[in-house]
Amino acid sequence: MKLAGAVIGQYFPGASVVHLLDPRMKILAAFAYAVALFLVGGYPGLILMAAALAAAVAVARIPARWLLRAIKPIVFLAGFTFIFQLFLRGGEVLASIGPLDVYEEGVRHGAFLAARLVLLVLSSAVLTFTTAPVLLTDGFSRLLSPLGKLRLPAYELSLMMSIALRFIPTLLMELDRIIKAQKARGAEPGRGGLVRRARSVLPVMVPLFVLSFRHADELALAMESRCYRGGRGRTVRRRLKLRARDAVFMVIVAVTIAAALLV
């Protein structure tokens, strides 16, 4: 259980075009990409989607190591998805495991679902890898701001997101520290059978929850002391400006998705 190595919400600093794109456009593109993944009907479309993401990764020069770490938490889920689909009937029987037959159609479908899941996770990882948390927050808050007109708490929502981004690394570091402390006392969190594993994770999770509640409590006091009163009357400090490259990017995204859905 190597959690400090996790990369949720982490930023991979760089100066590539992908890094420089307007955060709002990147968020919209990631969202459209996720939706399209679920609408794509078959392999040709999926391969096109994968190629588009690979291009973004290459341009942003994100190391393979980071990508592997990003999908590590879902390897099991993807594996299960694949195995469950194996026995779907259709096409030729490829192999027989005892009384169960593995059909060609099952393999095909299982691989499709697993690949879709991996692409989904990778695409959101590429968004956070290439967008500084500050800009990600700004982007979300700008995109949500029309909600304010509907009297929904747009600023509060984006602030929540920002605080989550702010504290995830802190909590991961604290989690790492707790695990080390437990190990020093002979515990082996995350090892052994399912029951033992669940039991050994408990002493790690409880202190973490306590810590995060304490953070939340103190943070609320600090925010109030610094004149936090919600979004009303608040200055918007940074204005985001769309540039030509953002327009080009959105055209590429639209064309890719349209092509993936039509092939």
Added chain:
Amino acid sequence: MQLEKSPLPARPASARILLSTPATGNDPLSEPMIIFEDCSYRYPHAGALRPALDKVDLAIGTGELVAVVGANGSGKSTLARMANGLLLPDGGSVRVKGMSTAEPGNLDAIRETVGMVFQNPESQIVANSVEDDIAFGLENIGLPVAEIEERIEEALGVFGLEELRGREPHWLSGGQKQRTVLAGVMALQPGLLVLDEPTSMLDPRSQREFIDYIDSLRRDGTAIIYITHIMREAATADRVVVLSEGRVVADAGPREVFSDEGLLRSAGLDAPLPVRLSRALDAPVALTLEELVG
């Protein structure tokens, strides 16, 4: 991660953060910046425990630096949270510039007047970079963008954070986090500054520089409540308030407070080193080593 090399620079004479309050000095006739009157507080759910604060009377004027000392659990942090209405007294009152904290309509103005720095810097950083965190309070009070940028630059300069402006909070050292928090609070130009052990994570040199900075704020008319466990720091204050089990057991000049051995012992405190040395040498009470030698 190593501590930032650049020290807290002496503040430039032109710095506007520091000229927030007109220097009215210690005018005994003017309304004090903050008054605690017969102020008591008991935490809910604390059962039959004694109150965290017990009939505290305290007044602090502009340009006054008051150190608050006391053992763990003596009520120092509770007192701090009373100062800007985060906690409201069960009995008695707290007034900032004449405004009672019990009146909800006053809280916005009170929070703009009182700057608060809590013990743990980690949970006081809201934003995802040093610069954005300094901006947080300024944005909240709706200042124009140009003024916000100006104040950010100034705060970055005063606290030696220029090179760390874009740094994410989890890559900051403890001392750097503490400076970020201080910068964010000072950028709001508070008239009363409440500091709860603000130097606990600073290296000795930064600690000394911070004390000098605090001293210059006081000269510009900021009222300061300085909670500390470091008696050497308390000795530089105008007044030292000793808390013990929620009660003010002393409120006098540092020389007077630190000369009273019995008082300190009953409050669970030690006198600063120079005082103990002068006592051992049977010399008159000295608050600093220079004084002892000179």
